[in-house]
Amino acid sequence: MGGTFDPIHHGHLVAASEVAAELDLDEVVFVPTGEPWQKAGKKVSPAEHRYLMTVVATASNPRFTVSRVDIDRPGPTYTADTLRDLRAQRPDAELFFITGADALEQIMTWKDVDEIWDLAHFVGVTRPGHELNDFGRDTDISLMEIPAMAISSTDCRLRVNDGKPVWYLVPDGVVQYIAKHRLYRADAESDQVALDNLTRGQRTAAVETSA
Ligand SMILES: Nc1ncnc2c1ncn2[C@@H]1O[C@H](COP(=O)(O)OP(=O)(O)OP(=O)(O)O)[C@@H](O)[C@H]1O
Numbered sequence: 583m584g585g586t587f588d589p590i591h592h593g594h595l596v597a598a599s600e601v602a603a604e605l606d607l608d609e610v611v612f613v614p615t616g617e618p619w620q621k622a623g624k625k626v627s628p629a630e631h632r633y634l635m636t637v638v639a640t641a642s643n644p645r646f647t648v649s650r651v652d653i654d655r656p657g658p659t660y661t662a663d664t665l666r667d668l669r670a671q672r673p674d675a676e677l678f679f680i681t682g683a684d685a686l687e688q689i690m691t692w693k694d695v696d697e698i699w700d701l702a703h704f705v706g707v708t709r710p711g712h713e714l715n716d717f718g719r720d721t722d723i724s725l726m727e728i729p730a731m732a733i734s735s736t737d738c739r740l741r742v743n744d745g746k747p748v749w750y751l752v753p754d755g756v757v758q759y760i761a762k763h764r765l766y767r768a769d770a771e772s773d774q775v776a777l778d779n780l781t782r783g784q785r786t787a788a789v790e791t792s793a
């Protein structure tokens with residue numbers, strides 16, 4: 583399951599859990615984006631913070647793992663690259679790519695969209711406020727109804743900035759990670775920009791130092 587995970591929330595986790603149970607998957611790999619090019623105009627937290635929050639959120643589930651392939655690959659994140667990298671690491675695995683209805687609405691605008699159907703089966707899950715569409719022939723998309731979780735990362739970020747709680751919207755460890763690193767607060771903006779401006783290696787060291 584790919585995502586910007588800024589922050590990861592219970593909507594993501596329920597989607598992964600439901601698809602894993604329905605399809606009897608051995609593993610769900612959460613893949614935080616490196617540079618989500620379709621969010622280029624939006625402020626995105628440093629990849630290392632998003633990666634670490636995803637690790638914290640998934641740690642208690644033995645079937646959930648987190649991959650660095652997208653955050654370690656320089657440049658914009660394309661799912662075709664994600665899937666090629668995962669296939670190289672797991673040559674015998676049958677891959678499924680889980681995506682919510684809103685992301686699925688945009689899938690025809692993704693890079694190399696004609697090639698992605700050969701790299702994985704796509705599973706589109708319901709999300710409140712969005713229509714679920716499989717685009718008909720020439721695609722490989724299964725649709726799945728999951729419990730409706732009206733949670734978004736955008737709303738979580740706004741709530742933190744407004745001083746509202748995000749308990750029970752995100753896992754407890756993620757609430758604590760956000761507080762510890764003062765994420766999503768307008769008054770911490772200068773810290774974020776400073777982190778954004780570091781090189782990838784410096785950023786990893788900086789986040790590890792402050793963790
Ligand atoms: N509440 C939800 N229910 C089902 N799928 C979801 C939900 N939230 C996110 N997803 C799906 O998870 C994937 C990653 O989403 P993403 O990390 O962009 O979260 P988001 O909540 O949509 O973030 P933002 O509000 O910042 O755009 C996408 O495929 C998205 O459709």
Ligand SMILES: O=C(O)c1ccc[n+]([C@@H]2O[C@H](COP(=O)([O-])O)[C@@H](O)[C@H]2O)c1
Nearest residue numbers: 584585586618620659660661662692693
């Ligand atoms: O391949 C693309 O061009 C592409 C364009 C937009 C989004 N995606 C992928 O879709 C997933 C959800 O993205 P997002 O931006 O909604 O967090 C994530 O894995 C992205 O890398 C992929």
